[in-house]
Amino acid sequence: MTETKSTCCYCGVGCGVIIEHEAGHITGVRGDPQHPANFGRLCTKGATLHLSAAPETLAARALHPELRSGRGEARQRVGWDTALDTAAERFAAIIAEHGPDAVAVYGAGQLLTEDYYVFNKLVKGLIGTNNLDTNSRLCMSSAVAGYKLSLGADAPPCSYADIAHTSALFITGSNTAFAHPIAFRRVEEARKARPDMKLVVIDPRRTDTAEAADLHLALLPGTDIALYNAMLHVMLWEGWVDRGYIEAHTEGFDALKKIVREYTPAMAGSICGLDRKAIEEAAQIFATSPATLSMYCQGLNQYSFGTHNNSALINLHLATGQIGRPGAGPFSLTGQPNAMGGREVGGLANLLSAHRDMANPAHRAEVAALWGVPDVPATPGKSAVELFRALKSGEVKAVWIACTNPAQSLPDQALVHEALQAAEFVIVQEAFGHTETCAYADLLLPATTWGEKDGTVTNSERAISRVRAAVPAPGEARHDWAIVVDFARRLGARLGEAELAARMFPYASPEEIWNEHRESTRGRDLDITGLSYALLETAGPQQWPFPEGASAGKVRLYEDGVFPTPGGRARFVATEHRITAESPSARFPLHLNSGRLRDQWHGMSRTGLVARLYSHESEPMLHMHKDDMARRQLADGDLVKVKSRRGDVMLKVLESATLRAGQCFVPMHWGANATGGLGINVLLPADFDPYSKQPELKHAAVQVEKYTDGKALVAMRRSEVGTDGRLHPNPLELMQRLRHWLPHFPYASLTLAGRAAPVVVLKARGDDLAPALLEALDRELSLDDPTRVLSYQDSRKSVAKRALVEGDSLAAVRLAGETKAAEWLADMMVQGHSAAAVRTWLLAPLTQPPAGQAARGKVICNCFDVAEDDILAAFRGGETLDALQTRTKCGTNCGSCVPELKRLQHGVTS
Known part of the structure; x- marks a missing residue:
């Protein structure tokens, strides 16, 4: 085996990796302990990079012109x-x-x-x-424009090392625990080493990042400027601004001061949906801490006023002199490698x-x-x-x-x-x-x-x-x-x-x-x-910069207070609150917020090849507040049509405590390759910021209604490792063939499940599941040989089941009309065994799983395959987090699941 040092190809943290390879094939990957971005750590995505280069993934590659x-x-x-x-x-x-x-x-x-x-x-x-x-x-273009407008150049002034030096960390517009997990590991370490360090999270949702905060400001989407202006208002009122720094190193403060006088905490609170005392507390922490660092990403950038979102935050750093020294400054977290x-x-x-x-x-x-x-x-x-x-x-x-x-x-x-x-x-x-x-x-x-x-x-x-x-x-x-x-x-x-x-x-x-x-x-x-x-x-x-003759690059910029502007001074930018490109209305009453999943990246062209990366959130889901679900008579797993002014998409709905009523959330990764329509971004507006030209991908106004038309369909096929060491059938080849079926259905989801032996999972609902369509689908799944398959059909009860059992494993299954046992059957396929109960169920008019045979729930720890239900059972039984980690090893490898483990523990013990 040979090893080659390289860099991860996912987010902007830029982790170093060591690629293990043999005979022209990548066989493994681990973090590079000498790389200053990650010191050997990798998140769930980076730790599975080698699986995205496995032999079967050639089926997804472009190989010839x-x-x-x-x-x-x-x-x-x-x-x-x-x-x-x-x-x-x-x-x-x-x-x-x-x-x-x-x-x-x-x-x-x-x-x-x-x-x-x-x-x-x-x-x-x-x-x-x-x-x-x-x-x-x-x-990132709003971050670029914001840096240039305020500081004179597109140059992030901070470094990851500043996380360990800061006294107050503001994470705004970023679910760092999901989107930049290795950077969040540094945050966890810094707080452990410095218990007095404050973490303030500004996010409409109570994400895993927000769960860890000392103060969470759950503002309404797109109201960041009002919040930052109100914080500056408080700083001015309390005398917390750094007059010396402002006079020596900045310009434009007087014009901004006239604007923020109007942004009282009460006025901003009504705009942002926040209590004024929370705004005042945030202002005090930001201004009076010895060193304040802010980290931000798409929640600031992806608005039609994203540039001014950035500048309004940078204004706070300039007003308090919180820039150009250890642990202080505005730090844009780059989304891409x-x-x-x-x-x-x-x-x-x-x-x-x-x-x-x-x-x-x-x-x-x-x-x-x-x-x-x-x-x-x-x-x-x-x-x-x-x-x-x-x-x-x-x-x-x-x-x-x-x-x-x-x-x-x-x-x-x-x-x-x-x-x-x-x-x-x-x-x-x-x-x-x-x-x-x-x-x-x-x-x-x-x-x-x-x-x-x-x-x-x-x-x-x-x-x-x-x-x-x-x-x-x-x-x-x-x-x-x-x-x-x-x-x-x-x-x-x-x-x-x-x-x-x-x-x-x-x-x-x-x-x-x-x-x-x-x-x-x-x-x-x-x-x-x-x-x-x-x-x-x-x-x-x-x-950088690392000019000729230098012995090292610069850890942080603007330590001398000189900025790359014509006058050498940073610029306060006069920013006013603006409404989002579209606001909720009687027809479209809900805010839709978009964001990232922990284990997927961008459009899933690479992460979508790795079965285990679907196990945390296995398919496209709309996250909703329980009150909004109750008004629409929705329960977990129901199908809904989400519609905006541009188009619609069919999804399953999931009750979520991370949102306030009137808001919903959907991950942005799912496109036409995984859904029955054009994907999630069909919902989102193309309005863009006039300075950065960055579109408002973060927010839309939508309506949500229950979808009950048609008949349900679930089709699954398990792959086995053959004597040649390859998967048969190749799950990615099968997915490619099944993608042609997606347009046949108003609702469809095509994903993977499992680990060593992946399962291809097609879920759909169609107006007419014609026999010819089902027969063609059965051929794709090797369910067309009547001498090998188990089959049950009751047209009167809309029950049609067909399965292939090879040895003691459920290899393929197709359910039409009634699919209540789909999750249980998927678990049986993933686990690779088929109990007698499965055969009995397949040949009976039953639709529900047998008693006591519920699915195990989503996987929280991808590294060691530890599921949510098992974790909750352990906490309910009195097991501590330390004991759970010792027994199962969950959260002890990449650490991406640690925030969620803590949240689950808190939910049981509080």
């Missing part, structure tokens, strides 16, 4: 020369007829810095348009390399000189939402989508799907060929992914880490940067710029690209001219 000869035709395998020549010809023809702004690239925060750099150079340098945007627009790296190279439609401003002629001239082109376009390109609107209207004719899945992740999904359908030519460059966007690809280009790529990424604390390849690329997959370089040379020839393209794209390795990017930062705020691949290899991750 594929080209569609015409709309409506199936793609056919082609060679790389044909693929890239076709791409170059189509792009060149469109540019010649309609101009460079008729083409666009839409990328991802998962690309490596080197990939980003060549894409940026291709679009803004060779093609001559600024139509390059990425999915970082959906998660390399959103920071993309921002560093100018990888958005309004940015240029090395934090240069597109509106600055001198900055454009510097980039043009670096790239060897006459000029760089001055007009900002289309941001994410604008780009897909332009595709639909025909203003943009062709789009190249790389390493992202807009047909799942963007808001207003109906518009996005119409746009992709309307586009003249769609290129999708992707490692996973099963994503919703790949269905629209006229040209599919197979790319490498984690474990195969080589380059760098930058995490939330400005630390640059090496990403290293452990195994060769499968099939004909190529590195993203190499695809771009090859295409650029071919396009240059067709644009009559062959010599220019050859000069611009001479790269034979990612290190050559890195060296050029490094030089572009010389003298800039993010100067990394002192860094090299060799240094990163020997010394490990390094924070």
Whole structure:
């Protein structure tokens, strides 16, 4: 076995990993104890990375270039020369007829810095348009705009080390325990070491993060500015602002002071739905603590006023001097593994390399000189939402989508799907060929992914880490940067710029690209001219700035009180409360808040391949307050139609104590590959912030009604490990085939269950479960041989059961009409045994599970497969958390489940 150090490909914490591999295959992964982001820890997602690269996952990979000869035709395998020549010809023809702004690239925060750099150079340098945007627009662009507006540059001033130094930590707009678990482990350690440290959580929901807080402010969605202005009002009234710091290092305070005078705690409390005393307490903690740190994410960013959400929070740090010293400052938690790296190279439609401003002629001239082109376009390109609107209207004719899945992740999904359908030519460059966007690809280009790529990424604390390849690329997959370089040379020839393209794209390795990017930062705020691949290899991750001659990067910025603004002063931004893009009404009476699950990531193109990552929340669920459920006569597990002004989705409903009445919550991960419609984001508005262009993905107004039409269907198939060490049938191949069934049903859910032997689970409700449909489905599940299956049907009672038992294992089952025993049967399949009760039940008119045979409940600890019911039984029996952890090991590995274990214990003992 060989080991290779690399970096996790999920969130912006940027954890170091050690990849174990043998004979060209990844066999295991563990945390890198020397990496400063995680010191060996991994969350549930990172700890299962090797399972996302298991042999069976090749069924989900894009392995060969594929080209569609015409709309409506199936793609056919082609060679790389044909693929890239076709791409170059189509792009060149469109540019010649309609101009460079008729083409666009839409990328991802998962690309490596080197990939980003060549894409940026291709679009803004060779093609001559600024139509390059990425999915970082959906998660981090308001943080970018907020930092620039308030502090002068897109530079997070803090580091993870500040968590251990702070006296008061404000987590706002972030369920850190779920979204950034390893950062939350640091919070837990800091509080244990410093019991007097205060944790304040500002979130509409009582999340696992909020459960751990000393003070939880459950404000109404989108009312953050009113809260922060009221806190500043209190600070001014009580004399808690730092007048010396304000006068020496800031500007604009007087204008802001006039505004916040109106934001009394009582007035803000009525807006936010908070008690004024809670606002006053939060203000006191923030202003009077020796060091105050704030950490924030999408709950601030994903609003149509997200930039001002960020600036309103930063205003508090500036007013109290809580910045530029250990344990103090505003710390944006990056959502993606390399959103920071993309921002560093100018990888958005309004940015240029090395934090240069597109509106600055001198900055454009510097980039043009670096790239060897006459000029760089001055007009900002289309941001994410604008780009897909332009595709639909025909203003943009062709789009190249790389390493992202807009047909799942963007808001207003109906518009996005119409746009992709309307586009003249769609290129999708992707490692996973099963994503919703790949269905629209006229040209599919197979790319490498984690474990195969080589380059760098930058995490939330400005630390640059090496990403290293452990195994060769499968099939004909190529590195993203190499695809771009090859295409650029071919396009240059067709644009009559062959010599220019050859000069611009001479790269034979990612290190050559890195060296050029490094030089572009010389003298800039993010100067990394002192860094090299060799240094990163020997010394490990390094924070920027790291200029030539430096011995180390900077742990925190602005310690001298000097900011990268024209006058060297930070700016107070005058912020006023604004209402959300849409408000509840008689027709749409509920707030819908979106967010993340603990064990899934983004659109699930990778985590969705790992069965155990479904065990904490196994399918799409709408979380609702019990009072709202009672008004609609809903019970746990009932089907509901959730409808907004743009579309609707069918989900099961789950009672949740985390929400106040009038609000509901849905995880954002589920797309058309897992549901019967276009996915969760069909509900959400495309309204965006005027400064950052970030859409309001966090909130919508919806109606919820019970759905009882049609008949229920559940189909499940278990995979076994064969003598060849592979799973049979391949669960991912089966899922791919079953996805074609989803549009047949108003409600459908397609997921995985289990661990070593995954179970594919299809749940649906249809108006007409015709015999022909069921027969075709039975063939997919190996339930079509009457000599091998057990079958029971009673049309009068709407009971139809069919099952395949192999040895002592329930291998497949299909229930139609009545599905009350589905969860129990799923547990039997996952556990891999079939008691006599199962056979008896299958051949009888029973619909309920046998007495005493209830399902075991969701899995709380994924590392050691410990379920909620077992944990609750232990606490009810008087077992302590320490004793439970000693006996079951739950919460002793990655620690992601520890907040929930504490909450369950508190619920039993309080």
